[in-house]
Amino acid sequence: MDNWVLFGTRILKKQPQTQASVGPTQVKVRVTHVLLSSYDALSYTGATKVNYPKTVGRVAIGVVTDTGENCYGVSKGSRVYLNAVRPCGKCYECKSGNKGECTYPLVAGRDIDGFLRDFVVCDYSEVTVLPDSVDDMLALCIENVALAENIYDRLNLTTGSIVAIVGGGFLGSILAQIALYHKLVPIVIDNYAQNIERLQNSGIFYTFPADDNLKTNIENATSGSMCDAAIYTSNCKLTPSVPASVLARKKDMVLGGFCTVNFSMDMTPLFEKNLRIYSVSDGYGYTEAAVNMLLHGALDVSSFEKEVLKDFDPEALLSDLADKATQDSKMTVLKLIL
Ligand SMILES: [Zn+2]
Incomplete structure (x- = not known):
C-alpha cells in the first residue's frame, strides 16, 4: 500500500x-x-x-x-x-x-x-x-472543465461574445472548447506552434501568435471591436499584458488556473481601458455541472x-x-x- x-x-x-x-x-x-x-x-x-x-x-x-x-x-x-x-x-x-x-x-x-x-x-x-x-x-x-465553468459563469457573456484565451495548453484547449459549448467565440493566443496546430485541428477557428501583428489580427477577427473578455491561463509562458492588449474598453480580464508562478504586469492598459481584473483558481461547486457537460459532449x-x-x-x-x-x-x- x-x-x-x-x-x-x-x-x-x-x-x-x-x-x-x-x-x-x-x-x-x-x-x-x-x-x-x-x-x-x-x-x-x-x-x-x-x-x-x-x-x-x-x-x-x-x-x-x-x-x-x-x-x-x-x-x-x-x-x-x-x-x-x-x-x-x-x-x-x-x-x-x-x-x-x-x-x-x-x-x-x-x-x-x-x-x-x-x-x-x-x-x-x-x-x-x-x-x-x-x-x-x-x-x-473534470477539474479543468469545472474551473472553465466557474470562469464563464462569472463572466456571464451573451451568445456570440468574443473571448480571448491566452495560452493554448491543456487548460487553454479546454477553455476554448467550453466557450464553443456556450456559443461564445474563442480566440486562442499562443506562440507554441504545436498547440496552435492542435487547436486548429480541433475546430478552433481563431488562433494567433502573440507577436507584433496581434492587435491587427484581433481587430480583423472582431471587426474592430476587440474582445469582450480575456482569460489568461495562469502558468502560460506569455506575458500577462497580452490579455489586456486585446480587450475592448470596460471588459473583464480573468487570471484563471490552479497555480501560478510569480509574475509582474504593467497595469497601464488596465487603467487606460477601465478594465476589471479578477482571479478564478478552482472549480468549487461546479463538479456536477462539469460531469453533466461531459455527458453531453462538451469536450473532445x-x-x-x-x-x-x-x-x-x-x-x-x-x-x-x-x-x-x-x-x-x-x-x-x-x-x-x-
Ligand atoms: Zn467552510
Missing part, C-alpha cells in the same frame, strides 16, 4: 498506507488513475505553497470498494471522481449548512491530502459518481496527446513537468495497479 507524501520542497517520499475502516457516512475508494498536473509539479518544487506534509495529486478517479451504512447514491463498485476541492467545515457558511459557499475551501495536495495513494477514505459527499459514458480520460478533465480530448504510465517514478515526472513549458497539452496519467 503506497502513499506519496510531500514533506518539503522536492522532498517526496513513498510511505506505507495503513488500512482504514469506513464510518457510517464514509466510502473507501481504490484510486485507479491520477492525472499529473502543473499544480502538482509546482507544489513539488515549492512554487505553490503546501501545508506539509501532504500527499500529492489533485486530480484522480477510482472505484468504491466499501461504503458505510448511511451513504446515498454511491455503492460498492461505483466509478467515482474524487472531489479535489472540499468545504472546510469550520467557516460561518459551512456551519450554517451552506457548504457550497464555503469561505475557505480546501484543495487536495495543498490543504488536505491529495490522491497519489492506493486508497482514500472520505465522506460520501466528497466523491462524484461517474456515468459510464464519461470515460477515464474525460473524467480526469481525442486531439490531446496522452501518456498512461503503469510504472513510474513520481519525483522524476514532477521534476520534469515543472521544468518544461507548462504550455504542453499532454495528459500524463498514472495508472495505479494492485
